[in-house]
Amino acid sequence: MHQISVGNITIDIVRKDIKNLHLAVYPPDGRVRIASPLKMDDEAVRLFAISKMGWIKKQKQKFTDQERQSRREYISGESHYFKGKRYLLKVIYYVGSPKVEIPNKTHICLYVREGSNRLQRERVLIEWYRKELKKVIPAIIEKWQPIIGVSIREWRVKWMKTKWGTCNIKSKRIWLNLELAKRPARCLEYIIVHEMLHLIERKHNQVFIAHLDKNVPQWRSIKKELNQYISCYDSWGH
Numbered sequence: 218m219h220q221i222s223v224g225n226i227t228i229d230i231v232r233k234d235i236k237n238l239h240l241a242v243y244p245p246d247g248r249v250r251i252a253s254p255l256k257m258d259d260e261a262v263r264l265f266a267i268s269k270m271g272w273i274k275k276q277k278q279k280f281t282d283q284e285r286q287s288r289r290e291y292i293s294g295e296s297h298y299f300k301g302k303r304y305l306l307k308v309i310y311y312v313g314s315p316k317v318e319i320p321n322k323t324h325i326c327l328y329v330r331e332g333s334n335r336l337q338r339e340r341v342l343i344e345w346y347r348k349e350l351k352k353v354i355p356a357i358i359e360k361w362q363p364i365i366g367v368s369i370r371e372w373r374v375k376w377m378k379t380k381w382g383t384c385n386i387k388s389k390r391i392w393l394n395l396e397l398a399k400r401p402a403r404c405l406e407y408i409i410v411h412e413m414l415h416l417i418e419r420k421h422n423q424v425f426i427a428h429l430d431k432n433v434p435q436w437r438s439i440k441k442e443l444n445q446y447i448s449c450y451d452s453w454g455h
C-alpha cells in the first residue's frame with residue numbers, strides 16, 4: 218500500500234487482482250482508500266479520485282459532523298452499549314469485588330468500591346466486556362468450522378483502532394476487536410466468518426466475495442452497519 222495526495226486529502230492506494238476501482242471512506246476520521254487493479258498507474262487512480270472528489274468530501278464531512286461519544290467518565294447516567302443495545306450506567310458503591318450486572322432492559326450496574334477513580338471503573342467494565350465476548354465466540358467458531366471446512370487453532374480478543382478482526386493464516390489464529398462486545402450478535406458472527414474465510418482465500422477478491430455471498434448473504438448490510446460506528450474517545454488499548 219502507498220499514498221497519493223489530491224489537494225489536501227491523502228488517499229491510500231491498494232493494488233489488488235481486481236478489474237475495477239473501488240473507493241471507500243472509513244470511520245472514524247474519514248480515511249480514504251482506493252483499491253486499484255494491479256496494472257493501473259497512479260495517474261489513472263488520481264484522475265478517478267478527482268472525479269469522485271465531491272462524494273469523498275461529502276463522506277468525510279459526514280464523519281466530521283456525526284456525533285462522537287465524549288470521553289467516558291464511567292459515572293451514573295452515561296450511555297453504554299452491549300450487544301447492540303443502549304443502556305444507562307448505574308454506579309453502585311459497595312464493599313466487595315468489583316462486578317458488572319444487567320438487572321433489567323435499561324441499566325448496566327457497575328459495582329465498585331467507594332472512592333474508585335475513572336480508570337479503575339473503566340477497567341472493571343472493559344474486563345466485563347472481554348469476559349462476555351469470550352463466552353460467545355467458541356460456539357460461533359464451532360458452528361462455522363464444519364460449514365466452511367477450516368480449523369481455527371487459536372483466537373484472541375484485543376482492542377483495535379481500525380480493524381474489527383484479523384487473521385494470521387500461517388498460525389490459523391484470528392484476533393477479534395473487543396469493541397464487538399458492544400455490537401449486535403450478527404456483527405460478531407459476520408466478522409468471525411469473514412476472518413475464517415481468509416483461511417480459504419487470503420485476498421479480498423471475487424473468490425472471497427463469492428464465499429461471503431454463499432455463507433453470509435446479508436454481509437453487505439452488516440458491513441455497512443459496522444462502518445457507521447464511530448470509535449469512541451476512551452483509553453481502550455492504550
